[in-house]
Amino acid sequence: MNKPIRVVSVFCLVLFMALLVNSTYLMYVRADSLSDDPRNRRIITATFSRERGAILVGKEAIARSVPSDDQYKFQRTYSQPFKYAPVTGYFSWFSQTGVERSQNEVLAGDDSRLFVTRLVDLLSNSDPKGGNVLLTIDAAAQDAAWAGLEALPGDAQGAVVALEPTTGRVLAMASTPTFDPNNFASHDFGAVADLDEQLNNDPREPLINRAIGTTLPPGSTFKLVTAAAAIESGNYDAESMVPGGFRYQLPQSTTTIGNYDDGNCGGRRITMTQALQVSCNVTFLSLANELGTEAMADQAEAFGFNSTSLEDLPGQATSLYPRDMDAPQTAMSGIGQSSVTATPLQMAMVAAAIANGGDVMRPYVVEEVRAPNLSVLDRTDPQSISKAISSSTADELTEMMVATVADGTASPAQIPGMDVAGKTGTAESTGDRPPYAWFVSFAPADDPQVAVAVLVQSSDTSPDEIGGGRLGGPIAKSVMEAVINR
Amino acid sequence: MSQTGSLMGFVHRRRRGAELFLLVLALMVGIGAYAAVGLGVEGVVPADLVGYGGWLTALIVGAHVTVRLVAPYADPVLLPLVAALNGLGLAVLRRLDLTYEANGLDQHTFARQQLIWMTLGVVLFIAALVLLRDHRVLQRFTYTAGLTGILLLILPFLPFIGREINGARIWINVAGFSFQPGEVAKVMLVIAFAGYLVLHRDALALAGRRVVFVDLPRGRDLGPIMAMFGVSMMILVLQNDLGSSLLFFGLFLVMLYVATERPGWLVVGGLLFGAGALAAYTFVGNVQNRFNFWLRPMDYYDQSPGSFQLVEALFGQGWGGLIGRGFGNGFPERVPFAYSDFIVSTIGEELGLTAVMAIILCYGLIVERALRIALISRDGFGKLLAVGLGAIVALQVFVVIGGVTGLIPLTGLTTPFLSYGGSSLVANWVVVALLLRVSDQARRPAPRLEPVDDSGADSESTQVVKLK
Numbered sequence: 001m002n003k004p005i006r007v008v009s010v011f012c013l014v015l016f017m018a019l020l021v022n023s024t025y026l027m028y029v030r031a032d033s034l035s036d037d038p039r040n041r042r043i044i045t046a047t048f049s050r051e052r053g054a055i056l057v058g059k060e061a062i063a064r065s066v067p068s069d070d071q072y073k074f075q076r077t078y079s080q081p082f083k084y085a086p087v088t089g090y091f092s093w094f095s096q097t098g099v100e101r102s103q104n105e106v107l108a109g110d111d112s113r114l115f116v117t118r119l120v121d122l123l124s125n126s127d128p129k130g131g132n133v134l135l136t137i138d139a140a141a142q143d144a145a146w147a148g149l150e151a152l153p154g155d156a157q158g159a160v161v162a163l164e165p166t167t168g169r170v171l172a173m174a175s176t177p178t179f180d181p182n183n184f185a186s187h188d189f190g191a192v193a194d195l196d197e198q199l200n201n202d203p204r205e206p207l208i209n210r211a212i213g214t215t216l217p218p219g220s221t222f223k224l225v226t227a228a229a230a231i232e233s234g235n236y237d238a239e240s241m242v243p244g245g246f247r248y249q250l251p252q253s254t255t256t257i258g259n260y261d262d263g264n265c266g267g268r269r270i271t272m273t274q275a276l277q278v279s280c281n282v283t284f285l286s287l288a289n290e291l292g293t294e295a296m297a298d299q300a301e302a303f304g305f306n307s308t309s310l311e312d313l314p315g316q317a318t319s320l321y322p323r324d325m326d327a328p329q330t331a332m333s334g335i336g337q338s339s340v341t342a343t344p345l346q347m348a349m350v351a352a353a354i355a356n357g358g359d360v361m362r363p364y365v366v367e368e369v370r371a372p373n374l375s376v377l378d379r380t381d382p383q384s385i386s387k388a389i390s391s392s393t394a395d396e397l398t399e400m401m402v403a404t405v406a407d408g409t410a411s412p413a414q415i416p417g418m419d420v421a422g423k424t425g426t427a428e429s430t431g432d433r434p435p436y437a438w439f440v441s442f443a444p445a446d447d448p449q450v451a452v453a454v455l456v457q458s459s460d461t462s463p464d465e466i467g468g469g470r471l472g473g474p475i476a477k478s479v480m481e482a483v484i485n486r
Numbered sequence: 487m488s489q490t491g492s493l494m495g496f497v498h499r500r501r502r503g504a505e506l507f508l509l510v511l512a513l514m515v516g517i518g519a520y521a522a523v524g525l526g527v528e529g530v531v532p533a534d535l536v537g538y539g540g541w542l543t544a545l546i547v548g549a550h551v552t553v554r555l556v557a558p559y560a561d562p563v564l565l566p567l568v569a570a571l572n573g574l575g576l577a578v579l580r581r582l583d584l585t586y587e588a589n590g591l592d593q594h595t596f597a598r599q600q601l602i603w604m605t606l607g608v609v610l611f612i613a614a615l616v617l618l619r620d621h622r623v624l625q626r627f628t629y630t631a632g633l634t635g636i637l638l639l640i641l642p643f644l645p646f647i648g649r650e651i652n653g654a655r656i657w658i659n660v661a662g663f664s665f666q667p668g669e670v671a672k673v674m675l676v677i678a679f680a681g682y683l684v685l686h687r688d689a690l691a692l693a694g695r696r697v698v699f700v701d702l703p704r705g706r707d708l709g710p711i712m713a714m715f716g717v718s719m720m721i722l723v724l725q726n727d728l729g730s731s732l733l734f735f736g737l738f739l740v741m742l743y744v745a746t747e748r749p750g751w752l753v754v755g756g757l758l759f760g761a762g763a764l765a766a767y768t769f770v771g772n773v774q775n776r777f778n779f780w781l782r783p784m785d786y787y788d789q790s791p792g793s794f795q796l797v798e799a800l801f802g803q804g805w806g807g808l809i810g811r812g813f814g815n816g817f818p819e820r821v822p823f824a825y826s827d828f829i830v831s832t833i834g835e836e837l838g839l840t841a842v843m844a845i846i847l848c849y850g851l852i853v854e855r856a857l858r859i860a861l862i863s864r865d866g867f868g869k870l871l872a873v874g875l876g877a878i879v880a881l882q883v884f885v886v887i888g889g890v891t892g893l894i895p896l897t898g899l900t901t902p903f904l905s906y907g908g909s910s911l912v913a914n915w916v917v918v919a920l921l922l923r924v925s926d927q928a929r930r931p932a933p934r935l936e937p938v939d940d941s942g943a944d945s946e947s948t949q950v951v952k953l954k
Contacts, residue, residue: 001744001745001747001860001866001869001870002861003747004743004744004747005744005857005860005861005869005873006861007743008740008743008744008857008873008877009854009857012850012853012854012876012877012880013850015880015884016846016847016849016850016853016880016883016884018884018888018893019846019883019884019887019888019891019893020843020846020847022888022891022892022893023803023834023839023842023843023846023887023891024839026800026803026804026834026891027803027804027806027807027808027834027838027839027842028807028808028839030800030804031804031805031807032804033804034800034801034804034805035804035805037784037801039787039797039801040801040805041801041817041820042801042802042805042816042817042820043805045817046805122812127815
């Protein structure tokens with residue numbers, strides 16, 4: 001009977017090998033795809049019940065997990081919920097947004113940079129802790145940005161972005177209306193689901209981070225890009241004489257477009273500096289028409305249009321400069337109308353690039369990743385993503401922008417004892433809604449420390465009060481002052 | 487029969503010291519896991535660790551001393567393997583109890599009850615070894631054992647004592663205790679099969695005709711296999727118990743093949759099994775469901791009846807990964823019946839692939855030892871008994887772990903020595919006792935044959951020998 005016993009042995013060996021191989025397949029090969037299944041409540045509960053790392057601004061934890069006495073062990077709390085909501089996002093049982101999402105692996109303790117920490121936790125049998133994330137945000141600048149938005153009259157929608165021109169660090173990012181992430185972090189999941197539905201259906205779109213998630217025609221602030229393209233073409237400088245006058249007739253069309261105040265910009269031929277100072281539509285319509293779609297699109301893309309560059313936050317919209325515009329559209333694009341759209345972040349990048357001698361730096365929000373014991377694991381290095389303009393072009397544009405603030409439409413951003421460079425914008429809106437008010441600026445002009453873009457999408461202000469940087473200018477000024485005076 | 491051992495003058499060593507050393511390791515597994523459960527779930531070493539460890543040690547030492555005294559040549563690896571698995575199972579049950587208790591469930595004393603059952607199992611193990619000095623005695627009870635086995639299988643259908651739990655009518659309830667008679671029946675049936683087959687193997691083996699390289703048996707010899715097939719189908723249809731049905735029929739096939747050395751029986755059995763499986767798939771909705779859940783578990787997650795249990799087990803094991811989450815850091819309570827059929831998923835989740843592989847290897851070793859015992863056993867009955875008992879463990883482990891890890895469709899069976907379940911645990915301890923008894927006989931030095939000077943007898947026709 002021994003021969004069949006040996007056969008049975010081999011058969012049993014095959015059975016047990018199959019078990020070994022299959023369990024290896026299940027628990028090693030297939031483990032990741034099982035973890036990714038949205039129905040896998042273990043993953044959700046485990047992440048939700050972990051001592052999640054803090055999100056830091058300076059020394060203050062704007063988001064942190066505190067012990068709770070229910071089954072989830074920890075409750076996420078936000079110390080300044082509305083002010084920082086666009087950056088931190090929320091952390092709920094169902095999902096995350098903002099930095100809570102982009103840095104989820106670090107905060108949850110799963111990131112490979114936290115490997116040693118995890119190993120120690122494992123060996124000491126203590127619960128795993130998440131790493132901390134230090135933001136680039138400057139608390140004073142954020143305070144100023146948020147205070148400025150809050151001070152807007154009525155039910156305003158707007159956003160502020162401030163960048164450090166030399167590095168791309170995001171110093172401030174505020175958006176209004178916004179939401180309270182504490183409500184999303186609640187352990188009452190039914191209430192969270194209701195809140196999510198309610199806010200998603202809110203026509204004021206409080207869940208959108210307007211600083212990066214809303215694209216609108218940039219209006220006159222885009223004249224900076226047009227001017228940059230003109231100077232880069234080699235045919236113009238700040239003192240070149242350019243067309244002024246009352247009206248501009250679009251090519252292939254009978255439509256004529258006038259200037260904002262129905263003026264003539266100071267004459268039939270004016271200097272480029274003067275054109276920017278008074279935000280002369282005729283000048284930049286004709287410049288854009290002369291430069292053509294290709295040159296304009298190349299310049300816009302060099303500043304970062306048609307792509308996204310901020311990697312630290314989800315929910316970014318792409319600022320657009322379409323390459324398939326016809327001649328009238330291209331001319332209109334010269335003053336930031338037709339199909340050109342931009343996020344406040346993109347316009348801040350334009351200002352920052354001019355301030356930084358033409359180098360476009362990749363914007364970033366995460367300064368450092370820290371272990372639970374606060375040792376620094378990783379620090380973001382500033383990274384140049386393109387050379388938008390030459391440094392001489394940058395200098396000329398800076399001078400033109402300084403003149404615009406000192407003696408032009410952007411005067412609300414003046415800071416005593418300091419040269420400030422700036423540009424206003426007023427973009428046409430649809431229907432009977434008020435136009436969008438834009439403001440971009442940087443200061444000090446000779447040694448730029450901060451570049452700001454302000455967008456006021458709608459507010460209870462009469463249309464004629466919006467132009468001239470009356471809404472955006474003071475906000476930009478207070479943010480710049482907050483950075484310079486720190 | 488193989489006489490190689492004595493022919494070559496080879497004598498097995500007793501190796502009781504090795505067994506003791508391995509038992510110490512096994513106890514470290516059991517008691518260490520119990521301490522780890524306390525540390526992981528509650529953050530403190532369990533207060534009753536000394537009492538618990540002492541009790542476990544006493545049981546194991548009792549078993550070891552018995553083996554030393556009454557089965558000194560028994561296989562030295564089996565008992566430590568079983569002790570380690572049983573100890574780990576107790577610790578995992580304790581871990582589940584703590585969570586069940588915290589969640590306010592009524593049933594949260596599985597570990598305590600399992601320890602009582604283990605005590606009973608070890609007592610029966612000792613009793614079996616002490617009372618049964620030669621396994622061949624069992625051959626006398628071939629038909630008694632067979633009848634008892636069938637009766638035990640029928641018991642759950644009797645009024646008053648039979649009970650249906652979770653859709654399977656395999657329980658009886660006597661004086662407040664629930665018992666699965668099928669667990670005892672399988673030991674009885676192995677004895678019956680071994681006794682029957684060793685007598686009739688020649689008839690089953692020699693007659694038949696050859697069809698395309700395969701010797702098929704005669705039609706009239708198909709009786710036993712058809713009878714066993716009928717019993718298996720009855721279990722499947724009436725008791726709604728796919729696992730046991732598969733186990734009994736597979737067990738019979740393996741023993742039939744070993745007894746007759748004819749692969750033809752496997753062909754016949756395989757065809758019958760295929761036909762039975764097809765019929766079951768077509769006519770029994772439950773079987774169809776389980777097959778579909780196995781093929782596409784994720785599609786049936788939210789349905790009822792659905793694959794929630796299996797998918798949660800897969801999620802848990804996937805989450806456990808290579809080294810597991812550690813005791814207390816997983817959510818094994820999400821899997822219904824994590825304490826019985828799905829205990830391997832609990833182990834996979836909290837102790838990881840490493841522990842699951844270790845467990846599979848332990849079972850593999852148990853089967854290997856059983857088959858080795860069958861190889862060296864000197865008598866046909868012992869060989870068949872050892873093969874049958876080994877096949878029970880192999881099939882049961884394959885069916886249940888394969889089901890829980892998604893290798894084969896899920897069928898309800900307990901994991902030997904790990905799962906909560908008194909009937910299963912007690913029966914498996916007796917299985918080990920029988921295996922040790924057969925191995926003691928097999929490894930014992932062959933009796934020296936000394937002619938006895940017996941002038942009164944006819945020395946031509948009879949040789950009287952004295953066993954020394």
